[in-house]
Amino acid sequence: MSLKAMPLLFLNMGGEMIYILDQRLRAQEIHQAKAEKVLDDILGLMCTSRFIEELFRPQSIYSAQSLRTIFYRLAHSSIMRLNKQSMDKLYDLMAMVFKYQVEQCSHPRQLLMVTLNHLDSMARFATAPRVSKQVQTAYDLAVQCYGNLPEGEMQDIRYDILNFFLDYRVKVSIFLKEKRQNPSGTFVIDVTGPLPEGVSMPGEIRYFDERGEITSTCRYPCKELPGEPSRSGSLAQNGDRGTTLGTNIGAAADGGNQPVQGTRARSDHLQKVMEDMTIGEPPASGGQQDLLNMMDALSE
């Protein structure tokens, strides 16, 4: 198994968590300053330098229970409070959206593009300069760690993540509505997009003689539609990734508008999620240490 899957698992699910929380904060018309503080607190903790260092250390994927516990602690590290049922729904949504994104990758390298899409968005949500800087560090580490990884190794990581989500099947209403998920819970596979880099349009056979010279070519029947040329995803911040996987599916459901702080934007698929989310007083100090202690304990 790969020892490099944890950062991708955590940062991408964390990115989905931020999208969902932002939409709920807006839907519940939480005051802008408080909403910014919630997101800054969570982003700041997620990207604490010691936490990120621990995350990027070569290690096996955590158990599903351990990862769930870390996200629960993360969600409660801010002034936001959720009951267990809402927290479970939040986690299920984060997990299923990321599972969908990993499965839909047309090529192993696209998994890095999905991650950078999430990190771009996290950078946009960060308000305090300290938090922006922490997100930037996480971004740079992701590029450094995965930017030049061979495709075969990246595919091993992708399969490890898919196997982390093996048997995990929750129906997501926006996916069902947009026909991205079947009633059985399996995802709809779409192979109509651009061909991945290095992949040629199926349909041709070339024959060679013993000297390596082409002697003839022929076509065979193919049902695939002609694919447009692929765009190599950019590693630059806010660059063209060649995919929308990892961007906010909730924003697309709202008509493609980027989230705007303080506006009313109800998203039907989130109506049942975190209905009872409350924003309270700042927690007692030590919340950050608890999460890091937990990471230490879990990694022993």
Add this chain to the structure above:
Amino acid sequence: MYEKEKSLLMAHGCAAATNGLAVQRSADGPTWVAWPHGNQVCLLRLDGDRAETRTVAGRSSDGAHSVMQVRWCELRGTTYLVVAASNGVDFYDEHGASLLFSFPFSQEGGGGSFTRGIATFLGKACVGTSDGSLLVFQRDAAAGAPHLAQRARLHASAICALAGDECHLVSSDQSGNIVQWAGKAGELTKVRQIDHYGSACTGLTLTAQYVVAVYGSGHLRLFSRQTGQVRAEVTAHARWITGLDVALESGLLLTVAEDASVKVWKVSEDGKPLTHKFTEHEQDARLMGGGFLRPDGASFGLAAYDQKQLICYAM
């Protein structure tokens, strides 16, 4: 050419694993099918219309280790269910009832540690590793247990696939290189290397004249076993190829890929080396392996990630 038949239900869904499906075929006895699920192996016994499932629990009970691939290998007249896992290689009796021998494997460094690629060659079981080694297991006597006889290291990156017959063993790696081996004085010796084409070589098989290789780039290539020269190249799939099998009786070849399609080809030992015979798209199935269920290739089964159904087709 093929019609879809009723799917058969395994105990658990197939893991995400290239060449995930294993088939033990016989002309007149039951057919066995296996695939990995977490740290377990799911088995299916097919006898006419009767299908029974079984689950083999992996050696390690924690979720940190997983089965990468399974195959059946015959060593000195005894058939073993060989399991390549992330923490080593396990030999079970033919139908997974008991664990007979384990070889732990771990690799230092941050790249990942696993075993993957299983083939029988000269009565020995060969298994690949994440550090590019081939582990060769043999039995010295009819009553003896398997043991590690040789560790051959020629690949510079993780092994993806192995295939073997009476003359050669072939191995491929994540960089896309293929090594052809012969057996001399009981040991593996390199015959030649077939260089990469820029993409991982994800599957291998052998016909009388050809080394057949499939790639992450969706290409299928046939190389001469005598010279290593490429003789045919196909743009076969639009995504990573995840399964390859051959029915030597009929020369039929099966490829499956993450583009949710299965294709059947005919390999000819004279004339055009390869022609296309059949294509089918499996709705919403992220295919992870495929295998002929009969030696003549008249039927085949497909495995899809996270789905319990063994998807079946027959002529």
